[in-house]
Amino acid sequence: MSEIVREGYQEIAGAFDEWKGRIIDDPRQEWRIDLERRLPDGARVLELGCGSGEDARALAQRFRVTGVDISSAQLALAHGVDVIEADFTQLELPDASYDAVVSFYALNHVPREQLPPLLSRIARWLAPGGWFMAAFGVGDTEAWVGDWLDTTMFFSSWPRETNSRIVAEAGLSIVRDEVVRFREPEGEVEFQWILARA
Numbered sequence: 001m002s003e004i005v006r007e008g009y010q011e012i013a014g015a016f017d018e019w020k021g022r023i024i025d026d027p028r029q030e031w032r033i034d035l036e037r038r039l040p041d042g043a044r045v046l047e048l049g050c051g052s053g054e055d056a057r058a059l060a061q062r063f064r065v066t067g068v069d070i071s072s073a074q075l076a077l078a079h080g081v082d083v084i085e086a087d088f089t090q091l092e093l094p095d096a097s098y099d100a101v102v103s104f105y106a107l108n109h110v111p112r113e114q115l116p117p118l119l120s121r122i123a124r125w126l127a128p129g130g131w132f133m134a135a136f137g138v139g140d141t142e143a144w145v146g147d148w149l150d151t152t153m154f155f156s157s158w159p160r161e162t163n164s165r166i167v168a169e170a171g172l173s174i175v176r177d178e179v180v181r182f183r184e185p186e187g188e189v190e191f192q193w194i195l196a197r198a
Contacts, residue, residue: 001143001154002070002087005109008151009051009071017052017077019149025182028104028135031193032058034176035100035133039063043099046125048088048134049106053078059102089114095124100131105191108137112156115163119170126198132172135191136163138179160192172196 009016032055039045043063050056050067051074059065060081067083068091069075075083084091089110101122110118122132137157144155158166164177176195181188 001109001111001145001156002089004145004152004154006070006087008148008153009069010073011151012149013052013071013073013077015149016074017054019185020054022185023182027180027182027191027193028055031133031135031195032102032104034195035102035131036062038131039100044097044127045100045102046093046098048101048103049109050075050078050081050083051106053081053083055102055104056081056083063100089118092121093125096127096130098125098130099127100133101125102132103134105135107134108155108157108191109153110156112142112158115158116166116169119166119172123171123198128198130198131195132167132198133193133195135193136160138163138190138192163192163194167194167196172198 041062045059045063045065047056047067050069056065056067067081068086068088070087072085075085138160139157140159141157174196179190179192181190
């Protein structure tokens, strides 16, 4: 499924940013600012699925940020950001190497059975007291492949209760856990935002 995601974003890299700019009431900035307030200057931050680097650039004003994305076309737009081109579900990093790990709307591209082991690795990557923040899909969707923004894309997600449980089972203590509704260009959507601490 990672190849579907990679090829999809290779095709729509520029168009995706234009589409994203038409989202109404996206909560990502509010949640990002909440995280920023909890981190000291110079904190090491890893963003999984950084795309063109919009959030990474904002975070890099105070922190040492590394972005990871599977699409070279997306990363080509991530000017001014340290990046790794990789499938983050296969990424191996040293234990306690980051003070925060974040993911804005990328985890719903991960096959849902891969989320628990990924969350366990994230927990290991975090220094003691480090922060994890991410948006999760909330549909009970094992695997969906179809047309999305004029390309083929893959989505997968667990219901809210399962998301909360697998984050806790990874050894992360949940501080905030909210389902937020907002409007994408095609209509209303819901995502579950979780902020947790190692």
